[in-house]
């Protein structure tokens with residue numbers, strides 16, 4: 050009994066520490082934002098007047114509908130890209146399938162804002178594609194005109210989220226579901242539409258709602274494409290141009306949170322009672338059919354077209370990073386290494402900061418994620434589920450909102466030397482950590498779930514205490530999974546921008562994503578910005594490879610253990 | 612209802628990679644027959660059914676429906692109705708929608724579809740549940756929806772893959788009778804797959820007994836019981852005593868002596884060809900089952916139970932008597 054007592058005191062202390070951390074760095078900043086949105090400027094009385102102002106301001110209403118339109122159209126176009134690929138790879142024997150599967154990682158490797166300027170140079174009014182079209186066929190296509198540009202770029206970057214979810218759902222359908230339909234006379238696309246697609250709907254909705262929210266919350270991509278009349282950019286612009294006392298930035302933040310929550314709620318509503326996974330056993334999907342030569346040709350054409358689009362930002366970025374001058378011409382005028390020399394020389398502070406911030410943030414995430422996963426899955430501590438919920442709410446908080454919350458909540462807190470807490474670089478790290486925490490948490494859950502409880506019980510049975518069991522059995526066994534979680538968090542943290550954008554106070558504290566954003570604003574800085582982008586992509590790609598390796602390793606290690 | 616159709620399977624061999632799943636299968640199912648594939652789990656019953664439905668491809672041999680080779684026909688053109696073991700009801704459609712599916716695929720007029728859906732649901736007694744989702748039905752109801760969905764398209768033949776295996780034991784007897792009655796009413800050539808000999812015996816006209824991808828014997832339930840062609844069939848259908856040579860009755864080389872427990876009786880030790888001590892005695896109600904050790908074999912003997920009749924005790928030495936016409940000599 051005494052032993053059980055000390056054990057649960059230790060667990061309770063750990064849980065309290067995490068709860069405190071989440072309260073201070075997630076709940077309080079967000080609560081502050083919401084509170085400010087509902088209070089009178091200068092005064093303290095609760096009011097709805099700020100929201101009335103919002104609704105009366107044409108710019109904001111227009112921005113709101115623009116954001117809705119862009120997000121919805123992105124989902125439409127992303128679906129148009131993802132659907133044929135999902136169909137091809139899950140229902141046919143198709144050698145391009147491997148190629149398509151690897152596309153799933155591209156949005157993680159490079160967020161849309163990184164390639165925005167390069168895409169303008171490729172697909173803009175006077176970009177490579179339109180120059181060639183104009184020369185050969187005498188017309189241009191407005192890929193990048195106004196909101197179209199944002200939609201085009203976001204769809205290219207985010208369709209893999211739909212593809213990955215939809216493909217997984219399609220593969221998990223019990224094959225008798227489709228065979229029964231064939232048996233009753235159905236086949237081909239009609240069968241796909243009537244049986245497979247409805248059964249895969251949960252996967253599709255999961256992907257589509259994620260895309261909708263991500264696009265709705267994105268600040269940097271529209272701004273780099275010079276689109277200001279969208280909601281998230283307005284929040285940023287309002288705070289940075291008018292100041293942190295102006296309530297409008299907070300009202301917009303609340304609207305952003307509201308839309309994210311509403312989207313998730315709506316998708317849960319649509320999916321209610323549609324979780325077919327539990328009613329399906331076998332999985333594996335229908336036997337794949339061989340494509341006929343003509344179909345095969347068509348399939349390759351589709352895949353290559355989509356692949357070209359997906360690779361366009363990467364190719365554009367690479368060209369831009371080596372270009373001397375690139376404008377009004379299909380390809381750069383000349384090539385140089387000067388941009389790399391510049392970013393590896395005097396701009397190398399960005400890279401150093403990124404490495405530092407990302408490793409710290411990823412370390413925090415893995416520690417907290419691992420601890421929450423352990424408390425939830427392996428202890429009976431009352432209220433442990435709350436930690437999970439609290440950490441997961443970060444998913445519904447747009448980066449720009451978190452950034453605004455930090456500014457407001459921590460600006461008044463002064464260090465002994467008088468600098469506000471919000472101006473310290475560590476705050477940037479914490480914001481990044483909070484943003485990535487839900488993902489690290491999922492990784493920790495996965496890692497822990499693969500360890501059989503009996504291994505721990507065996508250790509305790511042999512006389513090890515709880516703490517020693519954790520140290521000697523659980524952590525070593527989780528290492529592979531946690532390492533994969535760390536590297537993934539690190540990689541995604543390295544390209545996190547929207548929260549960072551609000552919090553960077555001086556160039557010397559700025560991470561790479563911020564540097565890239567600033568450099569890309571001016572034609573003179575583009576080359577260096579692109580070089581930073583390429584470096585970021587390389588860092589992230591290497592990390593993703595490492596994460597995969599770590600995950601595979603631990604899988605194999607476990608295979609040998611058992 | 613169109614006229615019933617026969618099924619012929621000739622010289623079929625089917626492998627998945629290195630696993631030879633069906634070996635030289637030859638079979639003829641007569642028009643209108645209720646036919647069973649009976650065999651232990653993993654012997655290839657489902658695979659044979661899937662071959663007929665077009666979901667599996669044989670490396671050699673033919674499947675003929677109504678005398679026509681169906682090899683060139685994909686599953687959706689075969690008109691072979693299959694009820695899957697898992698039922699495979701679509702969870703996103705109501706019962707009525709499930710049943711209407713095949714008719715809609717045939718582009719029938721709406722009124723015709725509605726009429727035939729109602730008719731099919733009536734036939735299986737589920738007219739009231741047309742608006743429900745599959746998840747809201749019991750196992751037995753789901754099974755009937757699966758049957759209704761299949762017969763609604765008026766297939767040439769009906770294939771049932773272990774249709775009772777997902778039902779609890781109490782329901783099985785009732786449902787199998789319903790299936791038989793339905794088949795009789797429709798006059799539909801039907802193949803019923805099961806690993807349960809009682810199910811096959813009670814409702815099927817003829818049975819093909821399968822073992823490890825081969826057909827060991829085809830016959831009516833009674834033929835299989837009375838005249839099993841080999842040891843596998845003899846022991847798979849009902850219990851059988853199997854003896855080699857050297858136990859007091861001479862058995863030809865390469866064969867075994869086979870007899871049913873209820874055909875043997877206990878006799879005095881003296882003069883009996885088979886003899887030994889009683890090792891177990893079980894009371895079955897209508898009969899008493901004795902185990903008698905003969906050499907290194909346990910011989911089962913079921914004697915009818917009469918109240919006041921004489922019982923033997925464990926340890927008694929007894930003889931086992933056999934009428935010559937009940938002695939079968941079967942190849943091993």
Ligand SMILES: Nc1ncnc2c1ncn2[C@@H]1O[C@H](COP(=O)(O)OP(=O)(O)O)[C@@H](O)[C@H]1O
Pocket residue numbers: 627630632650651652653654655656657658659
């Ligand atoms: N798609 C497949 N790939 C490989 N082996 C298979 C496949 N389908 C069935 N088998 C094998 O064929 C054998 C017969 O299977 P099945 O026809 O399902 O048996 P039954 O229905 O009699 O239980 C089994 O050994 C099974 O493992």
Ligand SMILES: [Mg+2]
Pocket residue numbers: 653656657658773
């Ligand atoms: Mg089977």
